[in-house]
Amino acid sequence: MSEKLSESLENYLETIAFLKRENKVARVKDISKMLNVKSSSVNIALNVLMEKGFVLHERYGYVDLTSKGQAVADDIQKKEDILFLFFHDILGVEKEAALKDACKIEHTISDESLAKLIYFVGMLDKEPALKKNIQKKTK
Amino acid sequence: MSEKLSESLENYLETIAFLKRENKVARVKDISKMLNVKSSSVNIALNVLMEKGFVLHERYGYVDLTSKGQAVADDIQKKEDILFLFFHDILGVEKEAALKDACKIEHTISDESLAKLIYFVGMLDKEPALKKNIQKKTK
């Protein structure tokens, strides 16, 4: 099946996807800035990701995602979103901490726990009274 | 302040604490077995942890925790317990996956999110009806 990427490599994919969304294109320098790593590190990571078929990158050119890379990025983003929603909107964790936690957990959470969490959050949206009750009690 | 340990080193401390609880003593071989690493790796980790003041270890002897090491182990165990409780008892995730997730997240979750989660789980214990309702709906 799809080989498991390291947290670091997943973060590169996520960042490239983000930059493409924001700026239409992703450049080494912007990836470097966003991830707080040197551009030499970006280059090395890009070569690995290219090797594995997740990104496209011509020397001195823009960085792009293959559909495989985009799929992974989307998947991780989905995890981040649900985790952020849970920590921030349900538990009332501050934005910064909620995001930080989501960004770590997104790389390790199991499919099963993710599914349950999605179900839980979705269920609360269909039960506004229950959701309000939780939010009031966790305030 | 208390220096931040790597996930790997935290796992060693946790394992040593577990073995002491189970067997009264912790030996290199048992740590090695539990963590699925070679005993040479255990040795290296123990030297680092000794250096940093978290464990005591005489050559060819038992491994012990300093009070500083025990405190870290206790702290992590507390996180694991609450995370497991949340995933397993509240969300209904299977034991194995719930534990696996708890064991990863325990190393990265922020104090704030942890506090909110503790509060949430504790609140549910004081609101059995609410808890039942959630458990029923996430079943």
Place this chain on the structure above:
DNA sequence: AGAAAATGTTAGTATAGTCAAACAAATTAT
């Protein structure tokens, strides 16, 4: 006690990820 087995340690190697510094190419400004 001495041999055999189990356990622990050391030394050398590998991999992943990072950095700094030197270098190359592309872009911008004059």
Place this chain on the structure above:
DNA sequence: ATAATTTGTTTGACTATACTAACATTTTCT
């Protein structure tokens, strides 16, 4: 158009973590 600046790449080094294989010590059997 060419010099200056910015951006991208390569190389070599370092850290953390793990492994294998050789070796040392301790424990267990007989």
